[in-house]
Amino acid sequence: MIINSIKLKNFRSYKDREFVFSPNTNVFYGNNAEGKTNILESIYVCALGKSFRTRKDTELIYFGEEYGGVDLFFRDSSREKSINFLVSNKNKKQIKINGVKQAKISNLFGNLLVVMFTPLDMFFAKGEPGERRKSFDILISQLNPKYMHFLQEYYKVLEQRNQLLKNGENKVNKMELNIWDEKLVELNFAIKKIREEYIKKIIPIFNKYHKEISDNKEDVFLTYKTQVLEDKESMLKLLEDRCILDFKRGFTSIGIHRDDYIFEINGVNLGLFGSQGQIRTAILSLKLAEKDLILQEKGEMPVLLLDDVMSELDEKRRRFLYEKLNECQVFITCTDKIEGENVKTFEIIKEK
Numbered sequence: 001m002i003i004n005s006i007k008l009k010n011f012r013s014y015k016d017r018e019f020v021f022s023p024n025t026n027v028f029y030g031n032n033a034e035g036k037t038n039i040l041e042s043i044y045v046c047a048l049g050k051s052f053r054t055r056k057d058t059e060l061i062y063f064g065e066e067y068g069g070v071d072l073f074f075r076d077s078s079r080e081k082s083i084n085f086l087v088s089n090k091n092k093k094q095i096k097i098n099g100v101k102q103a104k105i106s107n108l109f110g111n112l113l114v115v116m117f118t119p120l121d122m123f124f125a126k127g128e129p130g131e132r133r134k135s136f137d138i139l140i141s142q143l144n145p146k147y148m149h150f151l152q153e154y155y156k157v158l159e160q161r162n163q164l165l166k167n168g169e170n171k172v173n174k175m176e177l178n179i180w181d182e183k184l185v186e187l188n189f190a191i192k193k194i195r196e197e198y199i200k201k202i203i204p205i206f207n208k209y210h211k212e213i214s215d216n217k218e219d220v221f222l223t224y225k226t227q228v229l230e231d232k233e234s235m236l237k238l239l240e241d242r243c244i245l246d247f248k249r250g251f252t253s254i255g256i257h258r259d260d261y262i263f264e265i266n267g268v269n270l271g272l273f274g275s276q277g278q279i280r281t282a283i284l285s286l287k288l289a290e291k292d293l294i295l296q297e298k299g300e301m302p303v304l305l306l307d308d309v310m311s312e313l314d315e316k317r318r319r320f321l322y323e324k325l326n327e328c329q330v331f332i333t334c335t336d337k338i339e340g341e342n343v344k345t346f347e348i349i350k351e352k
């Protein structure tokens, strides 16, 4: 898919600005703090309904203004489409697809398909399991429209169950807890099944890219780790067995909210023992695999958003990346101008 243009109105550092893009590579270059990442962010919010760098939507509004937003015009293999994203200080954020207001933000997922690659991805390997879950959740929500719905339901039920646990063992009616357990188990199964399905699909693609870029020298393993059991009875029993502990802690200690995705390289944990270069290679392979998986599943090529990653990659990896991206529309931010065939460059200078 191809983004034709965006119009930013009171979005971050942009009062009123239009960008018309090349279907190939678009490079935003300029000094620090001029507004390069803000452009990628405006595309990202149209794909996923929220930013990758803040939870507070109102931070996206130009300082001192009441509202801010993005109009994005794109085309997929079938037609021209538009997405409007609007945040205001007073009302809930509003999303329109082809001019039609959407009741749920999650309706956005799967329309504009994106793969984002930032230096923050380094945390992905080194950080907490939550970082890895979040990254895979973003990918999976674009592939399966039901996924985010299950996930939201799950966290609602979990919250209710945790509230009960906090009340303490003596005050809680076991029957009530059992009702939440039943719901929780169903949702655990639904989410686990979807996670398993996509991880199984992405592993061979990830391995292929990794082999290619590491010249076959390194073995990498990606696995999905969950404590969720296979059948309902055993899972209910596990929740019950954990109850004493969970009452003490005041939260549910088992379920898909504790899942992790494990990366190993030559038999050891990548986050703990991998070098910077090994981590970069793994992340690069994963991002390229995401792109292929989206194409395979949705029949549409996602757009690639690369925030400052060129400076992170050495010459070999950089060339590898360029080579693999020549079929996609790409948006790159960097501090030095990149020129080349089929490259449209935008010098970004903040308006005074």
Ligand SMILES: Nc1ncnc2c1ncn2[C@@H]1O[C@H](COP(=O)(O)OP(=O)(O)OP(=O)(O)O)[C@@H](O)[C@H]1O
Residues within 6 Å of the ligand: 011, 012, 013, 014, 030, 031, 032, 033, 034, 035, 036, 037, 038, 039, 059, 060, 061, 062, 063, 308, 333, 335, 350
């Ligand atoms: N809500 C906002 N209203 C107005 N200006 C904002 C808002 N949010 C951020 N900015 C401004 O945007 C600029 C940062 O933009 P951005 O993160 O896109 O910079 P960048 O060009 O990517 O910089 P770097 O090269 O350091 O990554 C800062 O000058 C900041 O003051």
Ligand SMILES: [Mg+2]
Residues within 6 Å of the ligand: 036, 037, 038, 307, 308, 333
């Ligand atoms: Mg930036």
